[in-house]
Each structure stands twice: as structure tokens, then as C-alpha cells.
Amino acid sequence: MKIAIVGTGYVGLVTGTCLADLGNEVICIDKDRGKIALLNAGRIPIYEPGLPEMVIKNTCSRNLTFTDDLPTAIADAEVIFIAVGTPQGKSGGADLSGVWAVGRQIAENLKGPATIVIKSTVPVGTNAELSRQMAEITDVPFDVASNPEFLKEGAAIEDFYKPDRVVVGARRPEVVATLLRVYKPILGADRPFLAMLPESAEMTKYVANCLLATKISFINEMANLCTGYGAHIDDVRRGIGYDRRIGFQFLAPGAGYGGSCFPKDVRALIHMAKMVGLPCQMMEVVDSVNESQKDVLPRLILNHFGGSVRGLRIAVWGLAFKPETDDVRESPALVLIEELLQAGALVRVSDPQALEHVRAIYGDRLDYCEDPYSALEMADAVAIVTDWKQYQSPDFAVMSDLMNHRVIFDGRNCLDEAKVLSSGFQYQGIGRLT
Numbered sequence: 001m002k003i004a005i006v007g008t009g010y011v012g013l014v015t016g017t018c019l020a021d022l023g024n025e026v027i028c029i030d031k032d033r034g035k036i037a038l039l040n041a042g043r044i045p046i047y048e049p050g051l052p053e054m055v056i057k058n059t060c061s062r063n064l065t066f067t068d069d070l071p072t073a074i075a076d077a078e079v080i081f082i083a084v085g086t087p088q089g090k091s092g093g094a095d096l097s098g099v100w101a102v103g104r105q106i107a108e109n110l111k112g113p114a115t116i117v118i119k120s121t122v123p124v125g126t127n128a129e130l131s132r133q134m135a136e137i138t139d140v141p142f143d144v145a146s147n148p149e150f151l152k153e154g155a156a157i158e159d160f161y162k163p164d165r166v167v168v169g170a171r172r173p174e175v176v177a178t179l180l181r182v183y184k185p186i187l188g189a190d191r192p193f194l195a196m197l198p199e200s201a202e203m204t205k206y207v208a209n210c211l212l213a214t215k216i217s218f219i220n221e222m223a224n225l226c227t228g229y230g231a232h233i234d235d236v237r238r239g240i241g242y243d244r245r246i247g248f249q250f251l252a253p254g255a256g257y258g259g260s261c262f263p264k265d266v267r268a269l270i271h272m273a274k275m276v277g278l279p280c281q282m283m284e285v286v287d288s289v290n291e292s293q294k295d296v297l298p299r300l301i302l303n304h305f306g307g308s309v310r311g312l313r314i315a316v317w318g319l320a321f322k323p324e325t326d327d328v329r330e331s332p333a334l335v336l337i338e339e340l341l342q343a344g345a346l347v348r349v350s351d352p353q354a355l356e357h358v359r360a361i362y363g364d365r366l367d368y369c370e371d372p373y374s375a376l377e378m379a380d381a382v383a384i385v386t387d388w389k390q391y392q393s394p395d396f397a398v399m400s401d402l403m404n405h406r407v408i409f410d411g412r413n414c415l416d417e418a419k420v421l422s423s424g425f426q427y428q429g430i431g432r433l434t
């Protein structure tokens with residue numbers, strides 16, 4: 001099948017590459033010429049495990065091409081995916097200017113019937129509105145369908161090939177059939193294809209992300225309560241998780257959720273509710289609990305040092321909002337860094353992938369260390385904010401030799417508490433006892 005994908009951000013690039021790998025003829029389009037030049041040179045603008053190899057394989061076999069020329073690229077495409085960003089706008093709702101602009105451009109250049117599929121996360125009603133706007137521009141028959149994305153950064157390729165489900169929102173059965181053909185190779189008995197109205201598909205995306213964010217804010221609040229009452233959140237998690245109605249997933253307490261999806265989508269749903277005059281109290285609380293949670297780690301550190309860290313050297317391990325990505329958007333590490341700097345601490349940071357993104361924000365206000373251990377030289381404490389695998393079983397003897405004081409603040413509860421303590425370190429996690 002000939003497929004065009006507009007937008008080579010993480011969703012567009014992963015989807016396009018995987019669809020090409022399934023044997024489709026895919027052309028990825030982006031107005032950013034620099035990005036297209038980079039991709040055509042076989043270089044990938046984001047860090048996503050497995051993606052570079054797959055892009056190179058499929059560009060070599062000519063299944064995958066990149067261009068900034070939208071009119072030519074969509075000319076004979078049967079399906080055109082829109083995967084442009086929908087960042088948080090000034091009102092708190094999603095900024096759809098990218099979607100409207102691409103829709104307009106597609107309509108102006110449509111030569112024959114096509115199915116336009118919105119993959120970007122968009123408020124309910126966007127499919128219908130895009131359809132209306134495009135119909136004002138073109139007489140060529142087209143359909144607009146919704147196909148929300150459930151990929152996780154860092155595990156996107158695996159998620160593409162083994163989706164929990166594929167959700168498609170369309171009004172005509174022919175459109176459902178077209179998208180079924182696209183996804184057929186990856187569907188299975190435990191990977192259903194769920195067809196529904198576009199409005200329901202659009203809503204599904206927000207409900208999924210908002211529920212996941214709710215679980216995280218819930219467990220974070222419970223972890224803080226555990227600290228207040230001398231209970232241990234790990235035990236409580238075990239105690240609830242074996243109840244199959246509850247389970248273990250997305251109930252790991254931490255420094256708060258970040259990234260380009262949960263914070264933005266929770267706020268977009270709040271905005272959507274406001275637009276129709278309905279309350280969305282739970283999401284408001286989820287958002288504010290998460291904002292407060294990002295302050296828990298800085299507060300633990302300040303309290304430990306009697307309210308002042310002026311002149312102390314604090315190491316920060318992990319800057320990305322989660323492991324296996326270089327994305328620092330809404331990362332709790334940024335809140336910690338800001339508060340430490342304001343309190344007069346000297347901050348030395350390390351991250352396997354995100355160092356350059358943080359350098360672009362903080363410049364020479366921080367010390368940047370490729371090697372996590374060099375961040376510990378003469379440090380008075382280390383705070384772990386991202387649970388990268390390499391931080392989970394560190395060499396405590398080496399740490400001990402390097403650090404001024406043996407204190408670890410574990411913002412992801414990723415260390416083995418008993419090991420840390422027996423190595424002579426003081427330790428504070430989130431909702432853990434020590």
C-alpha cells in the first residue's frame with residue numbers, strides 16, 4: 001500500500017518506519033528541511049532504541065523515503081496519516097494549528113480519493129471539523145478517520161508490533177476496511193482491532209492517558225501518606241497488586257510523571273470539559289498532585305541538610321523524563337535542578353542520553369558529566385531522578401570513595417534499600433521507610 005505520513009516527530013517517524021518494514025511504500029513528509037536532510041543522510045533526530053537500524057534498512061530497500069514536498073508526496077497515496085504535534089496551547093487545550101495547516105495543504109493538493117488519518121492526539125470533534133474544513137477546499141472525495149497512538153517512548157517499536165489494541169474511528173465501513181488492511185499483519189487474538197465512531201476514538205486516547213496519569217498521582221499520594229505514618233509503600237504495593245482487579249502496572253511511586261503526553265493530555269481534557277461546561281475535578285487534582293510531587297525530592301534534600309544546601313555539591317543522576325529516551329519535556333529533574341540552583345547548591349548532572357538537551361537549557365550553570373561516577377566527585381549527596389538501568393545497581397564502594405557525604409535520594413525507588421544501607425549510605429526514597 002502507498003502511505004504518506006505528515007510529521008516526522010517521534011510518532012510519525014516510528015509509525016512510518018514500522019509500516020515500511022511491514023512492506024508498504026511509505027513516504028514521510030516534514031516541513032523542517034533540516035530534519036529531512038538529516039533523515040536522508042541516515043541520521044535520526046531522536047533517541048529511540050532500534051529505530052536507526054530500522055530506518056537505514058528500509059531506506060536502503062526504498063520502502064521508506066523522506067521529503068519536504070507534500071504536494072508530490074501525497075499525489076498517489078491511498079492513506080495519508082497526520083502525525084504533527086498538538087502541544088499545549090495558551091488556554092491549556094491542545095494547539096491544533098499544525099493539524100489545520102496540514103489538512104488545508106492536503107486538501108489543496110489532493111488529486112484522487114484518499115483516506116486521511118489523524119494520528120496526533122486531538123480533542124473530540126477534530127476529525128469532524130477537519131473533514132468540514134477540507135470539504136470547503138476540495139471536490140475530490142476523501143474520508144477523515146481517527147487512529148490514536150498508544151506507543152511509549154523508549155519502547156515504541158515493540159509497542160507498534162505488539163499493540164494491546166488498535167483503535168480506529170471512522171464513519172464508513174470502507175474506511176474501517178482500509179485501515180484493517182494497514183494493520184492486519186500485526187493483529188491477533190490478543191491484539192484486537194477496535195472500530196468505533198471518530199469521537200469515541202478521539203476520547204479513548206485521552207481517557208487512556210488520563211487514567212494512567214491518575215494511577216501515578218494516586219500511588220504518589222499514597223506513598224507520601226506512607227511516609228507520614230511509618231508504612232512502607234513497597235509492602236503496600238505488594239499488598240494491593242496481587243488483587244487482579246488492581247495489578248502492579250503504573251503504580252510505581254516516584255518523582256512525578258513527565259514527558260510530552262500525560263501533562264499535556266490531562267490539561268487538554270480539563271480544557272475540553274470546561275468548553276462544554278462540565279466538571280473535570282479528578283483531572284484537576286491529578287495535575288496538581290503531580291506538580292506537587294515534583295517538589296517532594298527537592299524538599300527531602302533540603303530537609304536532610306537542615307533547610308539549606310548553599311555551597312553543597314549535589315549530583316543528579318537522570319535527566320530524561322524516563323529511561324530509554326533523551327526527552328526532557330516536563331521532566332521532574334528540571335524542577336529539582338531549578339530548586340537546587342535557587343537554593344545555592346552546585347549541581348553536577350549526568351544522563352546517558354539527555355545531557356545535551358539540558359545543556360541547551362542551563363548552559364554553564366551546571367556541571368555536565370558523561371560518566372555518572374564523575375558527577376559524584378566531592379558530592380554531598382546524589383539524587384536519582386530517572387531509573388535508567390545503569391543506575392539501579394551502582395558500585396557503592398566507588399561511590400563511597402568519591403563522595404563527601406554518603407547520602408542517596410532515590411526519586412524512583414529503583415535501588416535495593418537493604419544493599420544501600422549495608423553499604424554505609426544514608427538513603428531516602430519515595431514512601432520508603434528510611
Ligand code: UGA
Binds near residue numbers: 150152209255261
Ligand atoms: C504515554 C503512554 O504510556 C502511551 O501509551 C502513550 O501512547 C503516550 O504517552 C502518548 O500519548 O504518546 P510516554 O509518555 O512515552 O507514554 O511514557 P510512560 O512510559 O507512559 O511514562 C510517563 C511518565 O510516567 C514517566 O515520567 C514515568 O516515569 C512515569 N511513571 C510511569 C511513573 O511515575 N510511575 C509509573 O508507575 C509509570
